[in-house]
Every structure is written in structure tokens, then in C-alpha cells.
Amino acid sequence: MIRTVLGDLRPDALGITDSHDHLFFRSAALPGQELDDEAAAVAEVRAFADAGGQSIVQWTPYGLNRRAELLAGISTSTGVSIVTATGLHRREHYLDGFVDKVQDQLAEIFVRELTAGIGDTQVRAGLIKVAGGFHVLDAHAELVMRAAAEAHHATNAPIAIHHELGSAADAVLDLLVDELDVHPGAVILGHLNRFPDHRVHVELARRGAWLAFDGPSRANNATDPRLMDCLAALIDAGYADRLLLGGDTTTARARASTGEGPGMPYLLTHLRPRITRYFGADVADAVFRTNPARAFTTDWRA
Template sequence: MKVRTVLGDLAADQLGVTDSHDHLFFRSALLPGQELDDSEAATREVQAFAELGGRTIVQWTPYGLGRRAGDLAKISADTGVHLVAATGLHRAEHYPAELVDEVRPELADIFVRELTEGIGDSGVRAGLIKVAGGFHVLDEHARVVMVAAAEAHHATGAPIAIHHELGTAADAVLDLLVDESGVPPESVILGHLNRFPDHRFHLDLAARGSFLAFDGPSRANNATDPRLFDCLAALIDAGYADRLLLGGDTTTARARAATGEGPGIPYLLTGLRPRLVRYFGDEIATQLFVANPARAFVLHGTVRE
């Protein structure tokens, strides 16, 4: 099984310790003045992660939000850390309205092209489709984008990762992607579940076979950080340790460790991993950081080269 990184396809068992959801470059009108667009700072952040034993970072920055794919390739080559880039489309409010109107009719084609040919003229291929739901429901934009993502998955085998607004509507996403559109549940990664710390909801989602991503700590999510280990414990105790992923989700310059106030990407290994080992044991920590990402981010089925 292979994972598509910015430097080419990689055997899944070579990912090593993985940050399953983060951002090195990200620009949104919703976060003015907090853009992640400094290549030197991004390199320092990745290098710090590498020095702690980190081997892979999965980028969830989708189409139109300043991915800087060429810089991702250079950072990967310079640091030795594997990077996975994303195609896909975020919630509509992250973009100018005219851009959303322009790309909507050809979304599936855009996603497939970026997965198989490359992002722009960078030659860097995406390995992930990132889309977004709404608050407790899926609006028209979300449904259109997710149907396009399902088409792109069926054409390429790429996994689909979902931003859930405040951690909600993951059940509606599975209804649309899995039940209606035929995407295998193991190719779906449900993000931001830490933002909606309802144990019963998480257990219901895990029973449907998808991966569950708890992608704090983040300055935007600090109110739910104290609930993270309770959420993980409920799922681990129920036998779902093999469905869990962890990421940092650094979305602002302030949250970057290298040049901001942090905690940044390295905190996953300096802060969260030691606590995981202490509470759940080294085997569980390795499963969440190594074994599960090696299954979650693979290209399934017939892969278009």
C-alpha cells in the first residue's frame, strides 16, 4: 500500500511517527494577519518535529488557500520529513464568492488532476482530499463539494479528510460519503472531533468504520483540550484504538512554535505523546502515531498514476 507524498509515492509502512493533521501554509480571509506563509518558519517547525522523531506531516490545506506546493517539496527534501499535500475545497466563507462559483462545476476534475498530475505547475501531487461540513448539518456547498470528493476518490483511491465545523455533522458526512456515494469507510477521516466531546457520538461514528481524528491542541480549541484524554479513553476502552489519529492543526502564525507563541507541531511529541504513554501505554501511543496513519492515508483500489 502506498501514500502519495509531495516527493512521490511511499510505502505506507515508511511513514513513521505522523502528525495526521496540520498546516505549514494557510491563508484565509477568516484569519486576517495570521497567515501561515513564511517558508523559513515552516522549515524550522518541521525540523523541530524531525529532531523529536517525527517523520511525516499530513497537510490539510486545500485548493485556493495558499498551499505553496513547491515549497512543501523543498521543505520535505531539506528536512527529510515526508509531507502529504491536499486537494479539495474548504467551507465557502474561506474564499471569494466568485472563486467558489467559478470552480464548483469542475471540482471533481480539479481534485483528480491535482491528485494525478500535480498542483498548478509545481509537479507536486496531492495525496489527500480535504473537504468541510457545516454546523450540525450539510449545506448545499458542503454537499456539492463532498459529492465531487467522492467522485475523485473513486477515480484515484485517495482518502477524504473532513473538517467538521465545531466537530459536528460527522454522522451526516458518513451518510453522504459512505452510504449514498459508496466511499469505503476506511477511506474517510473525520476531523476535529475533539471540538465536540460527546463520547456516545464518537462511539457511534467509530462503529461505522471510519478514522476519527482528534486534531488539537490549537488556540482555537482550548476549551475542549481538557476533554481530549477522556474522549480517547472512551474509544480505546471500547476497542477502537485502531481508528484514532492525532494532529496539531496549526492554522495561525500565533500558534506556530518556531516563530509564534505555540504550541505548534512539536507539542504533539513533547506534550501529548508522553501523556499517551503514561495513561495508555507505549503500544497505544505507537498505534495512534504510527500504525493508524499508515492505514488511514493510503491510496485504495486502482490508483491512477
């Protein structure tokens, strides 16, 4: 099953999916760029639904303003399924002292939010979001990933990784898969468009992980022109069945409905037609429908 904010969903009911995005997000590293407007979030989800979208996976982790108390209502009112995350981001995204207070309780927090609910709500997380460092795993990243692996083994929840500028994905697999015995099919490597080395991407796919390309993201638009080349290299190598695509909308300005865009709908109004045109309808269906249904399930061996 896939755990949404309204409860468990059969994978084949997930439908056309934005595999990495944010409805709500607040970071100490991005002052003044908060996603905290309920009406704007609803408008963005409805615009995504109008473009044919059926599910959104929100990667906002613990402590960064997920607004879990609003997510079930948004899902109900828009008809769009929402999967939300537990986990912990890089240290700099939190106010001073926050990480120190919780770092010895991370596995417990993750398991509780995956099984009992987030805060005072009954909304349960459906994945664990963690983050690597720039080309290496620093002490914070390793601490969080060890807690994520513990929570994964207790719940079967998939683990999604923010890679700083797309780097250190190999180090993440070395730790999570080779050392901590997390099945590679439960690992989603994010932001790989930010490190557009085709050979590295093929090596990561060969190891059995999911490869998530998120964009267009206003903060990382330099990688947008390389997206199709990255996808082509993996498709040509036989890994169309490992690809995911998301919008990664992290600022109010980047929303389509209330900002300057391109926002969530762009995935379906612009990128999906291009993928269909270049690589065929079957590949587009895999990227937006069948791959997410496999990547975000707890039955990750399927």
C-alpha cells in the same frame, strides 16, 4: 502506497506522523493570521523532526495558499515526509466569487491535482480535504463532497473532513458512505475534539471511519482538557486502531519555533508521553505510527 510531495511512499515508511496540520494556509475568514513564511515553516518542521517526527499531513486544500512549489524542497531539506491535499474548504474561507468560478469543475480539479500535479508543479496531492456545516450539510458542503466522492472513486485517495465545531460527522458518513459508496476506511473525520460527546464518537468508530483529534489548537483550546477522556472512551470501546492525532496549526502565532506555540512538536514532546503513560506504548504507537500508515494509504481496505 501513500502519496507524498516527493512521490509514493510505502505505508510502513511513513513513521511517526502528525495526521492533521498546516505549513501554509491563508483564509479570507482569518485576515492577518496567514501562514505564509517559508523560513518559519522550515523551522517548525525541523522542530517536529527534532522531537522524533517523521511525517506531516497538510490539510490545506485548493485555493488556500498551499505553497505546493515549496513543499518538496522543505521535505528534502528536513527529511520529513509531507502529504498535501486537494479539495475545497467551506465557502467563507474564500474571496467572493472564487467558489462560483470553480464549483462546476471540482471533481476534475481534484483528480488532476491527485494524479498530475498542483498548478505548475509536479507535486501531487495525497488526500482530498472537504468540510461540513454546523450540525448539517449545507448545499455547498454537499456539492463539494459529491465531487470528492467522484474523485475518490477515480483515484482511491482518502477523504478528510473538517467538521464545523466537530459536528455533523454522522451526516457526512450518511452521504459519503451510505449514498455515494465511499468505503468508510477511506474517510477521516476531523476536529472531533470540538464535539466531545463520547457516545457519538463510539458510534462513528463503529461505522468504520477514522477519528481525528486535532489539538492543541490555540483557536479551540477549550477542548484540550477533554482530549484524553475522548481517547479513553474510544480505547475502552476497542477502537484504538481508528484514532489519529494532529496539531492543526492554523496561525503563525500558534507555531512553536517562531510564535507562541504550542505548535507541531507539542504532539510528541507532551501528548505522546501522556498517551503512553495513560494508555500504554502500543496505543501511542498506533495513534502516531500504525494508524496513519493505514488511514492515508490508497489501499484503504487494509
